[in-house]
Amino acid sequence: xxxxxxxxxxxxxxxxxGRSSSAARDDAxxxxxxxxxxxxxxxxxANVEDLERAEDEGLGAxxxxxxxxDEDRLAAMAxxxxxxxxxxxxxxxVVDGWVRPNGLRVERVRVPLGVIGVVYENRPNVTSDxxxxxxxxxxxxxxxxxxxxxxxxxxxVAVLRRALAKAGLPEDAVALxxxxxxxxxxxxxxxxxxxxCLIPRGGPALVAALLEHATVPYxxxxxxxxxxYVDAAADLDMAxxxxxxxxxxxxxxCNAAETLLVHEAVAEAFLPRARQALGGVELRGDExxxxxxxxxxxxxxxxxxxxxxxxxxxxxxVGSLDQAIEHIARxxxxxxxxxxxxxxxxxDRFTREVDAAxxxxxxxxxxxxxxxxxxxxxxxxxxxxxxxRGPMGLRELTCTKWVVRGDGQVRR
Amino acid sequence: xxxxxxxxxxxxxxxxxGRSSSAARDDAxxxxxxxxxxxxxxxxxANVEDLERAEDEGLGAxxxxxxxxDEDRLAAMAxxxxxxxxxxxxxxxVVDGWVRPNGLRVERVRVPLGVIGVVYENRPNVTSDxxxxxxxxxxxxxxxxxxxxxxxxxxxVAVLRRALAKAGLPEDAVALxxxxxxxxxxxxxxxxxxxxCLIPRGGPALVAALLEHATVPYxxxxxxxxxxYVDAAADLDMAxxxxxxxxxxxxxxCNAAETLLVHEAVAEAFLPRARQALGGVELRGDExxxxxxxxxxxxxxxxxxxxxxxxxxxxxxVGSLDQAIEHIARxxxxxxxxxxxxxxxxxDRFTREVDAAxxxxxxxxxxxxxxxxxxxxxxxxxxxxxxxRGPMGLRELTCTKWVVRGDGQVRR
Numbered sequence: 001x002x003x004x005x006x007x008x009x010x011x012x013x014x015x016x017x018g019r020s021s022s023a024a025r026d027d028a029x030x031x032x033x034x035x036x037x038x039x040x041x042x043x044x045x046a047n048v049e050d051l052e053r054a055e056d057e058g059l060g061a062x063x064x065x066x067x068x069x070d071e072d073r074l075a076a077m078a079x080x081x082x083x084x085x086x087x088x089x090x091x092x093x094v095v096d097g098w099v100r101p102n103g104l105r106v107e108r109v110r111v112p113l114g115v116i117g118v119v120y121e122n123r124p125n126v127t128s129d130x131x132x133x134x135x136x137x138x139x140x141x142x143x144x145x146x147x148x149x150x151x152x153x154x155x156x157v158a159v160l161r162r163a164l165a166k167a168g169l170p171e172d173a174v175a176l177x178x179x180x181x182x183x184x185x186x187x188x189x190x191x192x193x194x195x196x197c198l199i200p201r202g203g204p205a206l207v208a209a210l211l212e213h214a215t216v217p218y219x220x221x222x223x224x225x226x227x228x229y230v231d232a233a234a235d236l237d238m239a240x241x242x243x244x245x246x247x248x249x250x251x252x253x254c255n256a257a258e259t260l261l262v263h264e265a266v267a268e269a270f271l272p273r274a275r276q277a278l279g280g281v282e283l284r285g286d287e288x289x290x291x292x293x294x295x296x297x298x299x300x301x302x303x304x305x306x307x308x309x310x311x312x313x314x315x316x317x318v319g320s321l322d323q324a325i326e327h328i329a330r331x332x333x334x335x336x337x338x339x340x341x342x343x344x345x346x347x348d349r350f351t352r353e354v355d356a357a358x359x360x361x362x363x364x365x366x367x368x369x370x371x372x373x374x375x376x377x378x379x380x381x382x383x384x385x386x387x388x389r390g391p392m393g394l395r396e397l398t399c400t401k402w403v404v405r406g407d408g409q410v411r412r
Numbered sequence: 413x414x415x416x417x418x419x420x421x422x423x424x425x426x427x428x429x430g431r432s433s434s435a436a437r438d439d440a441x442x443x444x445x446x447x448x449x450x451x452x453x454x455x456x457x458a459n460v461e462d463l464e465r466a467e468d469e470g471l472g473a474x475x476x477x478x479x480x481x482d483e484d485r486l487a488a489m490a491x492x493x494x495x496x497x498x499x500x501x502x503x504x505x506v507v508d509g510w511v512r513p514n515g516l517r518v519e520r521v522r523v524p525l526g527v528i529g530v531v532y533e534n535r536p537n538v539t540s541d542x543x544x545x546x547x548x549x550x551x552x553x554x555x556x557x558x559x560x561x562x563x564x565x566x567x568x569v570a571v572l573r574r575a576l577a578k579a580g581l582p583e584d585a586v587a588l589x590x591x592x593x594x595x596x597x598x599x600x601x602x603x604x605x606x607x608x609c610l611i612p613r614g615g616p617a618l619v620a621a622l623l624e625h626a627t628v629p630y631x632x633x634x635x636x637x638x639x640x641y642v643d644a645a646a647d648l649d650m651a652x653x654x655x656x657x658x659x660x661x662x663x664x665x666c667n668a669a670e671t672l673l674v675h676e677a678v679a680e681a682f683l684p685r686a687r688q689a690l691g692g693v694e695l696r697g698d699e700x701x702x703x704x705x706x707x708x709x710x711x712x713x714x715x716x717x718x719x720x721x722x723x724x725x726x727x728x729x730v731g732s733l734d735q736a737i738e739h740i741a742r743x744x745x746x747x748x749x750x751x752x753x754x755x756x757x758x759x760d761r762f763t764r765e766v767d768a769a770x771x772x773x774x775x776x777x778x779x780x781x782x783x784x785x786x787x788x789x790x791x792x793x794x795x796x797x798x799x800x801r802g803p804m805g806l807r808e809l810t811c812t813k814w815v816v817r818g819d820g821q822v823r824r
Contacts, residue, residue: 015741019765098786104775106785113797114767192623196797211604211627217798238820245822329427351815353431355526363516363818372823373518373814374510385525385608385811386629387798399797402785403763406775408650410657411784 003187006175007142007194010115013172014140018112022089024167025135029085032163033078036128039159040074046155047124054148066123067149077128077156084132087376090394091138105405110398112138114196117188117216119144121202124152130199131160131174133377137397140173142195144188147180154178189214197397201380219392222383224254224335225307226365229324229350231341232265238362239270239340240277243313245364246338247281252309254381255336255368259304259314261324267317268292274315281311288317304331321346325353332356334383336368336390357383357390415599418587419554419606422527425584426552430524434501436579437547441497444575445490448540451571452486458567459536466560478535479561489540489568496544499788502806503550517817522810524550526608529600529628531556533614536564542611543572543586545789549809552585554607556600559592566590601626609809613792631804634795636666636747637719638777641736641762643753644677650774651682651752652689657776658750659693664721666793667748667780671716671726673736679729680704686727693723700729716743733758737765744768746795748780769795769802 017025036043047069054064090110097107116139118130127145134141145153153176161171177188189198189210198218200206210218228246230239246257262270271292275283283289284299296315303314304327318324328337338360339350351359358368368391370378375393382388388396429437448455459481466476502522509519528551530542539557546553557565565588573583589600601610601622610630612618622630640658642651658669674682683704687695695701696711708727715726716739730736740749750772751762763771770780780803782790787805794800800808 015765015767018767100784100786104779104785111767215623217796219798235820241820241822249823347817353427355427355430355523356813358814358816360816361818363816363821364823366823367516367816367818367821368814372512373516373816374512384629386631389811390520390814399801401768402770402780402802404770404772404775404779404785405759406773406779408647408653409775409779410653411661411776411778 003177003179003184003191004194006177007115007191009172010140010142010175011194013170014112014115016170017135017140017173018114018138020138020169022091024169025138026085028135028164028167028169029081029132031166032128032132032160033081033085035159035163036074036078036081036156040071043074043152043155043159044069044071046151049151050124050149059148063122063148067152069124069152073125077125080129081132084136084377087136087394089136089138090398095400102409103406104409107403108400109403110395111401113397113399115140115142115194116397117142117144117191117195117198119185119188119198119200119202119206120146122146122149124149124156126201127153127156127176128160130201131157133379133394133397135173136377137394139196139397140175142175142177144177144185150178150180185209186213189216192216199380219380219382219388219396220384221380222335223307223333224256224381224383225259225305225331225333226255226257226336226338227259227261227328227332228257228338228340228365229261229318229328230263230266230270231321231339231343231346232263233343233346234263234266234270234340235342236266236270236273240273242338242340242362242364243274244277246366247278247313248311249364249366251311254307255365256309257313257338257365258306258308259316259331261316261318261327263321263324264288264317264319271315278313281313283313283315285315286317289315292317307333321349325350328354328356335381336360336365338363338365357381415589415591415596415603416606418589419527419603421584422552422554422587423606425582426524426527428582429547429552429585430526430550432550432581434503436581437550438497440547440576440579440581441493441544443578444540444544444572445493445497447571447575448486448490448493448568452483455486455564455567455571456481456483458563461563462536462561471560475534475560479564481536481564485537489537492541493544496548496789499548499806501548501550502810507812514821515818516821519815520812521815522807523813525809525811527552527554527606528809529554529556529603529607529610531597531600531610531612531614531618532558534558534561536561536568538613539565539568539588540572542613543569545791545806545809547585548789549806551608551809552587554587554589556589556597562590562592597621598625601628604628611792631792631794631800631808632796633792634747635719635745636668636793636795637671637717637743637745638667638669638748638750639671639673639740639744640669640750640752640777641673641730641740642675642678642682643733643751643755643758644675645755645758646675646678646682646752647754648678648682648685652685654750654752654774654776655686656689658778659690659725660723661776661778663723666719667777668721669725669750669777670718670720671728671743673728673730673739675733675736676700676729676731683727690725693725695725695727697727698729701727704729719745733761737762740766740768747793748772748777750775750777769793
């Protein structure tokens with residue numbers, strides 16, 4: 001089937017899903033969870049097909065591991081669908097409302113986006129995760145996974161579509177683009193009027209392709225070059241715990257810290273402690289850091305701009321809070337920025353003046369995450385400013401509609 | 413000065429404006445209003461220059477009228493700036509917040525976007541209107557008007573910059589791109605990282621250029637192919653008043669009605685009355701309309717898809733509420749859609765199932781407007797779903813930031 005015809009089918013299904021009860025949508029998610037576990041055999045068989053092809057094509061070990069499904073991973077996918085089903089429905093929330101002097105009653109109501117396009121790479125679990133979130137938010141999920149996971153994704157989508165049918169909803173509310181070509185990816189991004197919103201889950205190449213080609217609006221899940229700033233008035237025990245946690249608790253994720261900035265007034269007391277506590281982490285410091293921590297390698301300009309996503313940390317000494325804020329404005333990616341301080345004025349200025357999706361006072365940057373902040377589902381973390389900024393929950397997969405009720409008002 | 417250097421200056425200024433008090437920003441707006449009136453001579457002189465060039469170049473009369481400034485229009489621009497200054501500041505609003513089980517206090521706070529790029533056509537009043545709204549919302553205004561209004565825009569921007577300086581704010585918080593070339597327009601749309609949001613105010617050519625070239629996120633102010641549906645259970649007096657108002661009160665605007673749909677049960681009673689009440693309006697009807705209203709021209713498929721922006725109205729008879737909803741889904745542009753009915757169930761289904769920025773029950777579509785709905789300032793009416801949908805006020809010129817406060821929490 002050609003892409004436009006497929007998209008038209010998804011769009012038609014989205015209208016039915018958009019007016020369905022949340023009970024029906026939740027049923028579909030729970031049925032899908034059951035079917036994923038019951039039908040594990042077929043999904044795992046398809047996955048073996050992908051794995052064999054990946055090995056033939058010499059895919060790297062990490063990529064192969066991401067591609068691999070087993071009973072445990074399927075059980076986790078099923079549990080994810082059940083957890084999303086248990087969240088409250090974002091659709092129908094009255095965001096605000098008032099009455100006009102002429103008696104018009106005005107409300108803004110949360111409504112489904114319609115068709116959400118998700119472009120992702122080779123983890124097949126994203127297929128059920130993304131579809132579950134879209135359906136919960138009242139939208140259809142139009143999925144484009146990677147070629148390497150095609151058989152697995154097909155098998156998972158077949159399960160999801162069976163669950164939709166069993167729940168009395170249209171199967172086309174979940175559909176997969178099977179054409180693996182770059183041309184099909186570009187065409188997908190240009191289905192304006194058929195797809196309402198694109199959620200890309202991929203690396204810099206995908207982002208560049210979107211910026212260049214997409215005509216469908218998108219929400220970008222960006223990089224995190226996150227800073228922890230230890231202020232002159234910091235509790236140094238707390239600062240040590242926070243930088244260790246922010247850097248090492250899970251270094252490969254976007255909300256891990258990449259740079260430590262230390263106020264000069266506490267640098268001499270803090271840096272040696274931090275070095276010791278950060279045991280396995282390679283530090284790269286500016287000149288003032290190197291003077292206080294002999295043997296530390298020099299940090300280049302590029303180091304301060306790098307999201308290492310591993311056990312490397314750039315370290316700088318700053319002369320003031322202003323310098324810290326300037327450093328973050330220059331090198332930060334607008335993701336998550338933390339200050340450790342006991343000084344109310346410093347905390348207030350940092351939270352106000354640092355331009356990022358999230359500013360954190362006296363806690364680890366690792367909390368900047370949908371689950372940790374209490375959003376329930378985690379759709380991603382947006383570093384753009386329009387529509388959604390920071391951790392995205394189900395609400396960010398919806399939009400609003402104005403509802404205006406009168407009793408015959410006309411405009412004079 | 414080259415475009416990137418200019419943009420970097422605006423960006424630096426935006427950070428100062430973003431942390432300025434609303435008192436300082438309101439002062440700047442009021443000072444600009446005073447200076448526009450006091451310095452009217454220089455602005456009008458510049459405007460004469462534009463008008464003379466426009467006449468030499470043979471610009472049409474409507475375009476010349478849009479370009480023309482006089483004392484009254486300057487006074488209206490000044491009044492606009494004062495009205496915006498008097499609105500409450502959207503920046504700093506705590507959108508929501510809660511406390512997590514681990515004691516983290518989480519808030520989402522409304523913050524300025526940073527640099528707002530406004531691309532507009534030849535009305536020079538947009539220069540002060542747009543700059544006023546951006547400054548009020550805590551952002552810098554980076555303006556690109558049309559070549560035909562260059563001298564006028566320069567003079568107005570000079571006034572705005574003097575007012576900023578007098579209020580102690582950086583002049584670069586308002587800047588004008590003076591290069592009139594298409595290349596400069598495209599480069600402007602691609603200043604990602606320097607401009608945070610684009611607000612286009614222009615026609616289909618501008619929208620097409622944005623879709624093709626922009627890498628900066630934008631909020632589109634789209635067309636309005638708006639419908640009024642007269643239900644089987646409509647009060648026909650009310651329906652008559654509403655369609656007359658929606659079609660004729662100001663036919664050239666996006667929230668005017670372009671199609672009237674009538675339920676077959678009331679078509680015979682309603683259509684002749686509507687025709688009479690719609691005196692000067694040219695009706696184009698489907699076959700069932702033509703049967704009831706002899707002499708009415710046939711409506712083509714294209715007529716139902718057209719935003720006439722004038723005294724022409726497409727008219728159709730539908731067999732049911734479902735058919736009306738289907739018709740709107742097929743031909744509507746997602747702007748404003750109205751139903752006239754006394755039937756609660758019909759009103760509820762229409763408001764829920766019609767996918768548009770605004771759905772209106774028993775009132776004119778003409779109320780779908782920032783001022784009429786109570787937003788104070790009118791930035792435009794978005795027909796996109798992400799970030800802002802429907803009438804946009806000052807809030808839609810801001811974004812949010814997560815502020816997370818702890819007392820040493822780290823993630824386990």
